[in-house]
Amino acid sequence: MNRVSTTHLSFPFVFFLTLLISPFAGSVLGAETEKTPIKTLIIDGQNNHKWQTTTPLIQQTLVGTGLFQVDVATTPGKGGDMNSFAPNFADYDLVVSNYNGEPWSEETQAAFEQFVAEGGGFVCVHAADNAFSNWRAYNRMIGLGGWGGRNEKSGPYVRWNDDKKTFVRNTEPGRGGSHGKRTPFMIVVRDSQHPITAGLPSSWMQTEDELYALLRGPAENMHVLATAQSDTSTGGSGNHEPILMTIQYGGGRCFHTTLGHDVTAMQGLAFQVSLARGAEWAATGTVTQGPVSESMLTSETPAVRDPAAPASSSEPSDDDTADADAQTDVPGDEKIPDITAAGWTPLFNSTDLTGWTQKNGTATFRVQDGVIVGKTAIGSPNSFLCTEKNFGDFELTFEVKVDEGLNSGVQIRSQSKPDYKSGRVHGPQVEIENAPGESGYLYSEGTGRNWITKEHPVLDAFRNGQWNRYTVRARGTRLQTWVNDVPIADIRDPDSSLSGFLGLQVHGIKEGEGPYEVRWRDLRVRELKSQP
Structure with a gap:
């Protein structure tokens, strides 16, 4: 034999x-x-x-x-x-x-x-x-x-x-x-x-x-x-x-x-x-x-x-x-998080960027009419506005609107370390993209793993030109996402960190493109008790 x-x-x-x-x-x-x-x-x-x-x-x-x-x-x-x-x-x-x-x-x-x-x-x-x-x-x-x-x-x-x-x-x-x-x-x-x-x-x-x-x-x-x-x-x-x-x-x-x-x-x-x-x-x-x-x-x-x-x-x-x-999974985790319930904490004071730090890239971030606005910069690598606080198990919600032609995302449980690609932001990213596109699916930013979610059956949950409600749950290795209440991803990701910062991405663009903007509002988080 x-x-x-x-x-x-x-x-x-x-x-x-x-x-x-x-x-x-x-x-x-x-x-x-x-x-x-x-x-x-x-x-x-x-x-x-x-x-x-x-x-x-x-x-x-x-x-x-x-x-x-x-x-x-x-x-x-x-x-x-x-x-x-x-x-x-x-x-x-x-x-x-x-x-x-x-x-x-x-x-x-x-x-x-x-x-x-x-x-x-x-x-x-x-x-x-x-x-x-x-x-x-x-x-x-x-x-x-x-x-x-x-x-x-x-x-x-x-x-x-x-x-x-x-x-x-x-x-x-x-x-x-x-x-x-x-x-x-x-x-x-x-x-x-x-x-x-x-x-x-x-x-x-x-x-x-x-x-x-x-x-x-x-x-x-x-x-x-x-x-x-x-x-x-x-x-x-x-x-x-x-x-x-x-x-x-x-x-x-x-x-x-x-x-x-x-x-x-x-x-x-x-x-x-x-x-x-x-x-x-x-x-x-x-x-x-x-x-x-x-x-x-x-x-x-x-x-x-x-x-x-x-x-x-x-x-x-x-x-x-x-x-x-x-x-086993926590009972109730099959349902979308209730964003009207108690326990949610704002991540953004609607006035300035206190509690946030920019990492990588030269895109600009500003506050305008109670909204965080990210604007592209030609030739810049991906830019990230990151929370100064790390989060482990949590539920996250926000609204986002993105210009047509711009790809964006929100980092969860992400890292930036001097000894890793000179501080390159890396970790799971919840995709933001005009429809038809992969909005809500999970991409491993900066790691070379590419898509964490391998199948993308839902490509039309995102409403182009409008505010879109995202909801995310991260508990243990399980990551779940919803876009406009439509379930998108529900996976196990044992290869990513179980704790890290949140980050708002402005994607890099080439000469002759843009400028583009992406806007976020109503950014809130509810920390969850970690399971044994």
């Missing part, structure tokens, strides 16, 4: 971990001890998602049950020699794909088809259903897929019809694959008798994740276990879309989960429980893991857990509950 990269967790380690968690046998992810481990191979190496950070979480989730012995096979990178990727699938009971990239060699494809058809288990995780749109057997294994040129020729849409209380197949023309903004959402079980879902609550919340919609494919021998409403308010399809599916391919069992976009999503207990149960079923046809109570998988608040942590009992102790509360 020629593997580019392999990580191996041996059976003795698994047995040790099982002994470690044995007081919690029958737990949320626990299982019976002294079983022959399910030999599992995770495949990664190419993906438009961050497989380098998500594969370890898949591995930890499976190993943490005490049921799985896990190897990882990493393909060559894009443009590499795929002939060198030739795992011996027959050495394993289960293959888990965290792969979305270039086609494998014909020999490897044939070997994989044979592995599944002859009884091997297969699990498809999230963007793995974007892969191999032209590989007929693979599409039969996953049932439904997205992107990669998929359309009505690939097969039907499959959706839950609430009126008919059944699944319907729609063969109308259209693309395959879509999703709205990443957001928490409720998963509804449609078959509570299947071994994967038996013993689980009838519905539960998944933490912030991509909710795949408009998937289409052969859908042969496919059974949908659970769905979720793809809400139009977040850019979704408006349908109850398949989330958890099983597919029979020859003598093999396949489990397809569309959950698991990133680290945040994989820290959701909903992802971990369904993955572990689905993987065991795909490999063995049964699920020995114990039931999960509504106190663990709640339909009110998404439960999160570090997959590397020891499994906890299905009925949490007082300490467990406290830990869960510390890790």
